[in-house]
Amino acid sequence: MSTTAGGSNPEYVTARVRSRRAALFSDEEYRKLIRMGPAEIARFMEESEYETEINALGARHSGVDLIEYALNRNLAKHFDDLLDWAEGRLYDLIARYLRKFDAWNVKTVIRGIYSDTAREEVETDLIRAGEFSGRLLDQLLDAGSIEDVTELLDGTIFAEPLRDAYDEYEESGVLVPLENAVDRAFYEQLIEGLDVNEATQLYHEFLQAEIDFRNVRNALRLARSGADIDPSEYYIEGGRLFSAAELSSLAANPDELVQHLRDSPYGDDLSQALDELETAESLIEFERALEAALLEYSDRLGIVHPLSVAPVISYILAKEREVDNIRAIARGREAGLSEEEIEEELVIL
Amino acid sequence: MMETFSQIALQAEGAAPALEPTAAAALAVGLAAFGAGYAERGIGAAAMGAIAEDESLFVNGLILTVLPETLVILALVVVFLV
Numbered sequence: 093m094s095t096t097a098g099g100s101n102p103e104y105v106t107a108r109v110r111s112r113r114a115a116l117f118s119d120e121e122y123r124k125l126i127r128m129g130p131a132e133i134a135r136f137m138e139e140s141e142y143e144t145e146i147n148a149l150g151a152r153h154s155g156v157d158l159i160e161y162a163l164n165r166n167l168a169k170h171f172d173d174l175l176d177w178a179e180g181r182l183y184d185l186i187a188r189y190l191r192k193f194d195a196w197n198v199k200t201v202i203r204g205i206y207s208d209t210a211r212e213e214v215e216t217d218l219i220r221a222g223e224f225s226g227r228l229l230d231q232l233l234d235a236g237s238i239e240d241v242t243e244l245l246d247g248t249i250f251a252e253p254l255r256d257a258y259d260e261y262e263e264s265g266v267l268v269p270l271e272n273a274v275d276r277a278f279y280e281q282l283i284e285g286l287d288v289n290e291a292t293q294l295y296h297e298f299l300q301a302e303i304d305f306r307n308v309r310n311a312l313r314l315a316r317s318g319a320d321i322d323p324s325e326y327y328i329e330g331g332r333l334f335s336a337a338e339l340s341s342l343a344a345n346p347d348e349l350v351q352h353l354r355d356s357p358y359g360d361d362l363s364q365a366l367d368e369l370e371t372a373e374s375l376i377e378f379e380r381a382l383e384a385a386l387l388e389y390s391d392r393l394g395i396v397h398p399l400s401v402a403p404v405i406s407y408i409l410a411k412e413r414e415v416d417n418i419r420a421i422a423r424g425r426e427a428g429l430s431e432e433e434i435e436e437e438l439v440i441l
Numbered sequence: 442m443m444e445t446f447s448q449i450a451l452q453a454e455g456a457a458p459a460l461e462p463t464a465a466a467a468l469a470v471g472l473a474a475f476g477a478g479y480a481e482r483g484i485g486a487a488a489m490g491a492i493a494e495d496e497s498l499f500v501n502g503l504i505l506t507v508l509p510e511t512l513v514i515l516a517l518v519v520v521f522l523v
Binding site for chain 1: 483484486487488489490491493494495
């Protein structure tokens with residue numbers, strides 16, 4: 093397999109990843125969690141995988157915040173481990189996806205500066221899982237203005253797009269251009285320069301699916317909100333589902349968009365979700381179905397190519413889902429939702 | 442018996458073979474060891490990963506790691522044949 097070339101070590105990483113994957117919460121445990129209150133969930137987590145984080149943060153936070161920060165910190169720890177283990181080409185492939193968290197951190201810092209939030213509060217919201225070093229993140233936290241942030245990011249993929257978007261931000265005074273620039277930088281580097289061969293073919297397809305789903309989601313949201321925005325402004329290159337022009341015309345007409353999806357290669361995986369979308373008014377259901385479809389897809393990849401980046405990606409997605417699920421349960425309980433309602437919020441395979 | 446064969450062959454050709462039988466056998470064992478080493482590289486890496494996550498897998502990991510060593514043992518038989 094070609095991923096073994098160039099000093100990468102998929103055997104080691106996949107062995108560790110498979111073990112950690114097995115340690116994720118099962119259906120059974122979710123069923124228990126749904127019946128618990130926030131304090132009980134925290135206690136349950138203390139006896140599981142999340143012990144260290146809950147203990148470290150328990151003194152400073154409580155309730156749902158404690159759960160949320162512990163989840164983020166645990167996620168960061170595991171994903172940092174992945175980058176620690178991986179070498180060579182495998183590192184490059186994993187880092188592509190994990191830069192998602194760099195994008196998240198950059199956006200969080202910018203938002204913090206924009207809204208004059210205290211350093212500590214921004215810090216707790218960071219997820220230190222991406223490629224940025226701890227030192228860079230600390231410097232970003234200390235930055236006083238958005239220009240400083242851009243300067244600190246020199247040499248990363250985000251510097252150039254941020255600088256380009258800065259004028260627009262000055263003119264309009266809203267953060268949207270900057271946030272779009274960050275997101276776009278992330279999505280464009282996902283596929284860029286990925287040399288496609290037999291083993292990375294599937295990874296390439298997976299990334300395309302990720303971009304396609306993001307485009308679909310954006311198009312649907314725009315179509316539903318009825319806002320007068322050109323969808324092609326939010327279009328991300330690299331997917332295989334539609335071109336910018338196609339997306340613009342389809343976003344205006346949701347029925348055609350659904351039909352287009354049904355005829356696409358994802359049609360089978362999404363058919364149930366599409367049926368629901370046609371009948372239901374809510375986009376939330378559909379977005380959840382997209383996530384489940386992506387998760388299932390990545391699982392299949394891991395079985396087809398056991399010694400490649402695929403199992404790692406499937407673990408990353410599963411872990412993200414777990415964190416989202418636990419957060420949804422905790423927030424749901426706090427808001428007083430019923431057990432059935434919370435269960436609907438979860439993405440479980 | 443091999444020796445007599447090769448001696449007959451030698452007499453027929455009247456020249457020394459490029460590779461003596463013992464040298465060829467040594468090469469065979471060496472190549473087999475190389476193959477075993479390559480196989481153990483992947484298994485060893487995976488076993489270390491598994492052991493790092495769960496120490497009770499140490500024995501299993503060790504056994505699986507040295508399994509390709511049988512290749513060398515079988516190749517060693519060649520040495521006794523020549």
